[in-house]
Amino acid sequence: MIDLQKELDLTYLFITHDISVVKYISDEVAVMYLGEIVEQTDKKTLFENPRHPYTRLLFKSVPDISRPFLSEDGIIKGEIPNPTRLPKGCFFSPRCPLKSRDCEGAHPLLEEKSPGHFARCIKV
Incomplete structure (x- = not known):
């Protein structure tokens, strides 16, 4: 895919559930949770400074040979909300380690947190 991309000057829309693959395929990245973008930036920025808790x-969930098992802090706790009955406020708040009462209020907008780096979170 990468060879064809260079040879034919192609643009791909690559969708994956494996964040480790993104490093090799993508230039620009949009991370989605429950059907909406929660973070968007270039690959280098995302891998050096991920902003959104998700x-x-x-x-943290990507396997790493330097640690024998998935650490407790890399496990996303809780159940994914039902897409037909989304929570009020931030959709990730029921599972978020940074959650506060404010997160259950208004639904956060996708805002530019630093030049070219967008996140949908009031905590970052």
């Missing part, structure tokens, strides 16, 4: 947890 993105951070995704990175």
